[in-house]
Amino acid sequence: MSNLNRIILVGTVSDKTETKFGLENNVTLSRFVLAVDRPSRQDGTHETDFIPIVCWGKLGDYANENLKQKTVVVVEGKIQNRSIENGAQRTWL
DSSP states (O other): OOOOOOEEEEEEEOSOOEEEOSOGGGOOEEEEEEEEEOOOOTTSOOOEEEEEEEEEHHHHHHHHHHOOTTOEEEEEEOOOOOOOOTTSOOOOO
16 A cells, blocks of 8 residues: 545635745745634534645745635645754744
8 A cells, every 4th residue: 555645625825925035946935824614513613724835836936926815725735744843933834
């Protein structure tokens, strides 16, 4: 059995897209937070997950030019979980 790491999310962009240009090999990095609603409960309440998304290269350029706050998007990719050492400030790419 081969390993599979694939996820598809549908949600809204919750904040402004942050972009860094001219990184290694002139690659663009864009990041934003995707708000994904969970299904409603029987009592009518629901919860929202806020998931950090990182886009590289041409996809990063596209995200910078087109994604605005409250834009509904579909994201397909893989999950990467990163850890930090004690005392380090919590950041994501």
